[in-house]
Amino acid sequence: xxxPDDTAEQIAARLDGLVRRQRxxxxxxxxxxxxxxxxxxxxxxxxxxxxRLSELATQLGIVPxxxxxxxxxxxxxxxxxxxxxPADRRATLVALTPAGIDLLTTVRRTRRDAMVTLLDRLTPAxxxxxxRLLNRLADD
Numbered sequence: 148x149x150x151p152d153d154t155a156e157q158i159a160a161r162l163d164g165l166v167r168r169q170r171x172x173x174x175x176x177x178x179x180x181x182x183x184x185x186x187x188x189x190x191x192x193x194x195x196x197x198x199r200l201s202e203l204a205t206q207l208g209i210v211p212x213x214x215x216x217x218x219x220x221x222x223x224x225x226x227x228x229x230x231x232x233p234a235d236r237r238a239t240l241v242a243l244t245p246a247g248i249d250l251l252t253t254v255r256r257t258r259r260d261a262m263v264t265l266l267d268r269l270t271p272a273x274x275x276x277x278x279r280l281l282n283r284l285a286d287d
Contacts (some may be wrong), residue, residue, distance in 0.1 A: 165265070172261035173254045180224070180250065187217050188226060188247055197240035199232060226250060 170182065180188075190206050191198060198206070204214035218241055221227040226247035232238035243251070266274050 168265070169258055169261055173257045180221075180226070184217055184221055184226075185254065187214075187221060188243065188251055191227065191241060191243050192248070192251055197230060197242035199238050199240060201238075203241055221247070 186207060187203065190203060194202075194206075200214050200218065201211055203218070204211040207214060218227060218229070222229060224246075225244055227241050228244050230240045230242060232240050266277075269277065
């Protein structure tokens with residue numbers, strides 16, 4: 148019988164492996180956009196509105212200077228755009244461009260397709276159980 152620590156380590160290793168597979172599957176589609184930059188794009192997408200650089204940095208848990216650097220790179224790739232904040236002319240808002248939205252759509256589709264391939268090994272009942280257990284673990 149496995150000790151709880153051994154089981155936890157095995158689960159962690161399997162989850163890490165699955166995450167790596169997901170990243171490899173989407174890396175081809177991403178076109179050189181790093182995981183950190185993808186986090187910025189996903190954060191902007193989930194916000195459903197342009198964010199100030201300071202808000203973006205806070206949501207990402209990084210310092211504003213780092214957010215500025217990442218946004219510079221994403222803006223150069225035409226994935227985000229900066230706009231003046233109409234409520235505060237000293238502030239700048241960051242929003243996804245159509246190219247940024249298209250990239251996120253492509254990555255999500257590719258990630259979903261890779262997961263469908265993995266999940267095809269499980270019966271529908273097993274998939275349902277897996278989802279239920281993952282939701283339980285993810286609940287805060």
